[in-house]
Structures are given as C-alpha cells and as structure tokens.
Amino acid sequence: MANVVELPIVTPPLRSNWSPPQPSAKSIAPLQERRLLPAGPAYLAHVRRTIHNLTFEEHDKHAEEERKRFEALNGNGLNGEDDLGVGDEEETDDILLLDPKEWKKQDHYAVLGLSHLRYRATDDQIKIAHRKKVLKHHPDKKAGVAGDSNDDAFFKCIQKAMEVLTNAERRRQFDSVDPYYELLEADVPSANQVNKAKDPQKAFFKLFGPVFEREARFSRKQPVPLLGEFDAPKAEVEGFYDFWYNFDSWRSFEYLDKEVNEGSDNRDDKRYTEKKNKSERARRKKEDTARLRQIVDVALGCDPRIKRIKQEEKEAREAKKKGKTGPNGLTPKQKLEEDKKKAAEEAKKKEEEDKVAKAEAKKAKAAAANAAKKARRQQRAAAEGGAA
Template identity: 50%
Template sequence: MSIVLPSGSVERFKAVGKYSTPNRRPIEPVGRYFLAHASRTLRGHTWSEFEKLEAEKNVKQIETNEDEDLGDEEQSEELLDHDPREWKTADLYAVLGLSHLRYKANEDQIRRAHRKQVLKHHPDKKSASGGLEHDSFFKIIQKAFEIMLDPIKRKQYDSVDTLKDPQPPSAKSKYDFFEVWTPIFESESRFSTKQPVPLLGKPDASKEEVDKFYNFWGKFDSWKTFEFKDEDVPDDTANRDHKRYIERKNIAARKKFKQEDNKRVIELVERAYAEDPRIKKFKEEAKKAKAAKKWDKEADSRKAAEEAAAKKAAEEAAAKKAAEEAASAKADSKKAKEAAKAAKKKNKRNIRAAAKDNDYFGDSSKQAEIDSDLELIIEKFDDVKLGEVANRLKDSDALSAKNIINDAAKELINGGSLQASYLKYFN
C-alpha cells in the first residue's frame, strides 16, 4: 500500500530530533490464555477435551462451595461399625455429618448432607473401591435421612437429642453467671411451645425484665415428646395382648420421661434464680427500701415516745422537787421518805400479786407475758396512781383485777406514758 502525501508537505517537514538507540529485550508470553494454550499443548488435549475438563473442574468447585456450610465431618470408626438394627442409639446428626448444626439444620442442608454421605458411603461405590467393611452404615444413613425429612419424626428425635446441650457447672464452682447460663437457656428455649422466649439478659437488666424471665420459665411449657424412645411394637397381629402390653408400656415410659424432664427444668431454673447476682441485688435493695419505709412510718411513734419521756422526766423532776420541799418542811423527813418508799414497794408487790393470786386470770400459759406487762405498767405509775390501783385490787376477783389493770394501762397509753405496742397481754 502506498501513501500519498499532500502537495507541498515534504517541503514543510522538519525533524525535531534524532531516533534513540534501539535496545533488545526478552519478551515472554503470560496470562490465562497463554497458560490454557500451554496446558493443551503439553497434555495433547484438543479444544473440546480441554473445555470438558474445565467444565468438570468448575462444577466440582461450585459443589464444594455450596457445601461449605456442611463442613468436612468424618464419622468415627465406632459409628461406622454401628449395628443398623440398633440405629436408634446412633447419633443421627453425626451420621449425616451435621453434628455442628444439629436441630438448626434446615431441609436444604439435610438434603445436601445426605447426598454427600451417599456419594461417600454408597455400597456400589464401596464395592468399586474394594471397601465393604462399612456397607451397613449406609442403612443408618438412609434411616437418618428419613427421620430428618419427616417433621414429626424429627421433632421426636430432637426431643431426646441433648448430647451437645450445654450443662451447668458444679454447684460450688466459681464462674461467670451470664457466660454460663445464657447458652443453657438459649438451648432449652427451643423446646418451648410459647415463642418468643425471653432472654436471660445482662447484668444491668431491670427488675421487671428479670421477673418476666423467671415467671416465664417458672411456667415453662415444653413440647418435648419421647416417642423416639418407644419400644418397637411388633407388626404381627397374632398376639394382640402382647402388642397392647408394649403400647401401654411405651405410654407409661413417655409419661415418666416427661415428668423427669419437667423436674430437670424446674431444678435448673431454681438454681439459676438462687445464683443470679441480679436477684441478690434486688433483694438487698428491697430490704433497704423496707427499712427506710419502716423508719419513716415509726417517726411519729418515736416523736410521741420522746414527748412522753420528756413529760415523764418533767413529772419526775417536779415530784422530786416537791418531795424534797416536803421533806425539808418536816422534821422527820427521812422517816416519811422511807415510809413512802416502803409503801411504794408494797403497792408494787400487791399489784404483781394480783395476777399470781388470781391464777394469772385463767391464762397461766401466758404467765411470762403478763409479768412482763405488769412490770412495764408499774414502772409508768406515779406514787399516787400506784397506791390507787393497789387499793382497787384488794379483795378483787380475777375478772375485776384484769379489768382494773386493763383500765390503768389504757389510761397510761392515752396519756402518752406508755406505748400500746410494748404490751403483749394487756390492751
């Protein structure tokens, strides 16, 4: 191809510099397309063979990525050798490689896990690879798949599948309450017929939240059933009595398992309640609030008692002053004072004797209370009142004596000299 320059362009062309000296550099092919070409060339693959291998590789990679949530759980030799006739005693989730998911596994995961185990343990594949020692395990895989895809049967199995459930620590061990008990209650909550189940909460939860939690668990209603543990009923109808016997036995066993499980949950909740630091805190706060309320409530009573004590002190001071003045006015002040003292003692003895002489008013079982009350009442009497009551009690019968003392006690209470709450018998 020739290039025709415009007229006069050659004359107008002007070089601005010289060409640089050329350098020789090695160049290597790179990139995925070159690698694909090299792979085909080295292995002698045609385009169609190469594309087929790449497609199989991509499919395998996609399947691997899809099953990432299933993990790579390997069954133990003990499980692989498990007697298929005793399939109920096998860990069916471990059989499907779902030990890490268990009751949380959904239907899609169960189906993919089953497919994965079938590809791995199918008798035809084992026969092709020369390994027949675990063929019976395939029967347990099929049984586990059947149970897991039936909502009712799976619920029955989940009722007894508590192998991986978290357990509380020993009673006297030291531990973080919320770290230990939160997963325990979360695990148990899956059995509740009522949803949602309140959470255990945090250390700063309010009393209302904590009470709501324990009230719920105190009335916990579990949907657990125990049919999975039933003894198999014979299919033959030849011996109907034996069949009915097995059915009755299974019903009784389910009832027993249910009672034991309910008891277990109750004990679990009671222990958590007893060890919950928030409950202890709430009790201390309630105790302090009650004491403060009681203190405020008794403020008036304390004030009245203080006033009565002040009045009594004033009366005693006045009586003392009067006695001193009277004593000083008499030449035989000492003798009069001793006589008054003797009279006071005598009057006290007479009042005390009133209860004893009248067989404690027919309430001899309350002797200690009557004696205690009489001492309180006597101490509140002044000399005049003491003599007056002692005189009234002379030759009185049990009922009259009791009434006289009761009247005197009421007079003291009304006068503010005695608190009614101090008396146990008289009122």
C-alpha cells in the first residue's frame, strides 16, 4: 500500500517595499463569446480513440504499426524524409573488411548500399546513401568502444566510393567494368538453350531480352531499340538488328589501367606504363566489340521472327504466282500496267493523227489561197484586155 506524505506549504511573506498596482486608465473590452474549433494531432488522436474505442496503449501500438507500414512503402529516410528508394542493404563481412588501399577492387555501389540500383542510381540517391553510411560508420561514433571494429578502414572505403561515383567521368569508367556484370556477361544464352526449350519462342524473348537491356546502357545513341515482341513488323526487326550490328559504345577500360610505381620519377617507366595501358585498353575494347557481335549473331540465328517473316514472304510470292488472276490470265497489277500501256499508245496514235490532220488542213488552206490569188490575177488580166 502506498504511503501518503503531507508536505506543509508556507507562502513567503510580502516584501517590505511592496505596494499594490495602480489601476489602469484603459477601458476593458466587454466579454465576448467565442466558438473554439477542435483541431491538432491531440484532438485527432482523441477522435480515433473514441471512434474505435481504444485505450491509450492500444492507440499507441496502432500508430507504431502504421508508421512501420508507411516506412516500408516509402523507404526509411533520414529524419523522416523519403530516402528515394535507397533503403538499408545488409552489410556482409566481406564488405566491412575491405582494404582501402585496394580501392580499385572494391564494389563502390555495394559499399554505399546501392547494389540494387547500380548504374541506375541518381546523384540524389548516391548522396543519401553516403550520408546514411557516414552517420553509421564515422570513426567518431566508435570512439571509446571496446574491440577493433575496422570502421576507420571501412569509412575510407565509403569516402572513396563517394569520390568515384560523384565524378561523372570516373563513374563511367567504373560502370564500364562493374564487377557485378562480369559474371552476367560470361553467362550468355546459346542457340541450343532456345531450340531445346519447351516453348522456343517464349524462351528466346525470356533469355535474350535482359541481355540486350543490360548492354543498352553503353549506347551513345538513345533511345536504344530493345528486343520487342514476336509480332513486330519486318521494318522494326530489321531496324533492331541494324542498330545492334552498328552499335556505338561508350564503354572504356581506363579504370583497369596499371598505376605507375609510387616514387618513380623515371620517364621511361611512365611512358612504358602508359603505352602498356593504351594497348590493353584497345585489346579489351576489341574483345568487347567481338563479344557483343557474337551475341547479336546468336540472337539473329534463333530469332523466331526471322522465320515468321520468311514464311510470310514465301506465302506472298506463292499467292502472286497462283492466285487472283483475271480472265486474260493477268494479275490486277499486270492488268493495270497493260491498261496504262494501251492508253499511252492510243494517246500517241491520236496525237499523230491530229498532226496529220493539221498538216492536211494547212495544205488545203494554202491551195485555196493560191487558187484565189490566181483567179484575181486572171480577172485583172481580162479587165485590162477589154479596156484595150
């Protein structure tokens, strides 16, 4: 049972120099009745508790569940803000134990927790991911904590990842050799996988669709035509393969260049290293072009749309040979050409007849003029003879 303790409260005495306040000369406004409107989060919480007949504990539990559901839908951002879908990726031991000296071997997207976005990550998403990692792994956060957490080394990896991914040129170089896609590039579908599938048509689009979508990120020309559908017209299919056979790639391999030995001032050593790097970049670029050309060759060889187009063209040629001929054995197109030819010949014949008729009329007119002239001469001669 609780004990009740009564504390005596004694008011302090008035000060010796205290005097009552003087009455104000201002008039006091008359009292007015005002209507207050209930509002605010406290009133809304009261309404929810009243309507659903909830206790304070039940209401708080329900509010916490709604908060978690909202975070799951919109992402758990910093300070309650939307994190633009960055989320919180699990940090494996391999990631946390990275050596900052070997920064070229690290996956910068995985370090910042952007493995699910990679080259699609925007600048804002990279900044948010970096801020999350800094708040979690800053060395000052681990100061005085027992045990070696290696956070100082991992924090350097975070800073290096931010440095690379916020530089447009260096990020493009890293995206060109992204280690995540190296395994995917090696696993290219073959013609046997398509032909031996239960539904070759469905298997072709399922296997090759993601491949061309993945390779499209290297194109200088945008937009990039993707694989499309089975019923695509001939012009679209031809345009697709024409684009990919003439693919203009921005992919480069400078990120894999070997560094010049530290502390070396030998110019010959630097020139040799630069020459070697240039040769290696050209070799890798040539191999990448051949790799992509091989993918397009395999896709063209087992594309079901090519067979469909050839079959449609064959049927059209057979229909042209066999069917839809008129009584005289001519197709509508041939009949139209024959009618045009006849009309041209008739027009030419009529034109020649008009020319002949005009020439004869001209001759007759000239002969009549000559005859009239001759008759006038004879008349004048007769008149002169009678006068004599």
